[in-house]
Amino acid sequence: MHVPMSIIDTPNLPLDRLSTLYPVLDELPATLRQQVLHNESRLVHATAGHVLFNEGAPCQGFPLMLSGEIRVARGSPEGRALELYRVAPGEICVVSTSCLFGHLPLVAHGVAINPCVLLALSPAGFEQWMVAEPFRRFVMGVFADRLAELMALVEAVAFQRLDRRLAAALLGRGAAIAVTHQVLADELGTVREIVTRLLKRFERDGWVRLARERIELLDAPALRKLAAGPR
Numbered sequence: 001m002h003v004p005m006s007i008i009d010t011p012n013l014p015l016d017r018l019s020t021l022y023p024v025l026d027e028l029p030a031t032l033r034q035q036v037l038h039n040e041s042r043l044v045h046a047t048a049g050h051v052l053f054n055e056g057a058p059c060q061g062f063p064l065m066l067s068g069e070i071r072v073a074r075g076s077p078e079g080r081a082l083e084l085y086r087v088a089p090g091e092i093c094v095v096s097t098s099c100l101f102g103h104l105p106l107v108a109h110g111v112a113i114n115p116c117v118l119l120a121l122s123p124a125g126f127e128q129w130m131v132a133e134p135f136r137r138f139v140m141g142v143f144a145d146r147l148a149e150l151m152a153l154v155e156a157v158a159f160q161r162l163d164r165r166l167a168a169a170l171l172g173r174g175a176a177i178a179v180t181h182q183v184l185a186d187e188l189g190t191v192r193e194i195v196t197r198l199l200k201r202f203e204r205d206g207w208v209r210l211a212r213e214r215i216e217l218l219d220a221p222a223l224r225k226l227a228a229g230p231r
Helices: 015-021 022-025 028-037 094-102 123-130 133-159 162-170 182-186 193-206 219-229
Strands: 008-010 043-048 051-053 064-067 072-075 080-085 109-112 115-120 208-211 212-215
Touching: 015 064, 015 109, 022 043, 022 133, 028 043, 028 123, 043 193, 064 123, 080 133, 080 182, 094 123, 094 133, 123 133, 162 182, 162 219, 182 193, 182 208, 193 208
Parallel strands: none
Antiparallel strands: 008 043, 043 115, 051 109, 064 115, 072 080, 072 109, 208 212
């Protein structure tokens, strides 16, 4: 994790909230837990839109989310980005974890979707906590879950038609969605022009109504049938 200079950090640690979101920390030896928290961590406040880490940079911390959400995505030389996952309070960042495990550069970038507060462990602090079996079990368990999600994403990108994936992305967000075509393109790992073309096709079919940064769902069953694919 790389923290830009424009992000403010503070030494005041909200220990109660940290334990609530990451109860595994209560299983650590008290001395080890306190030593890392006071000597190998810092509290970071990030405003919406700030880049918390970049592809190719060394990982300089392990984030424990307290509030807000981080979007982790991988970019392409053409400027496209594919969202891999999001990190919410109580979760961990697999990209940062794998970077620290292998002492390798980061393979994706992370951006604060909204104002975020997180505790950033130094690489040394992360290694100290990984010696403790409860923390190691927690990290590896979440790592395995995230890996399964990423494999499902790879399968979706490689084998599912984009119109089906777009239909699925529109469902479950309510009857009116406040979202730009670019955001949908980023989520699906494609370009805005293709998403716009597909949405206009959906509109012609009477499934949606398009407005500026807004999509109204008019025929959710039709979208659901498309998303399900052939039976």
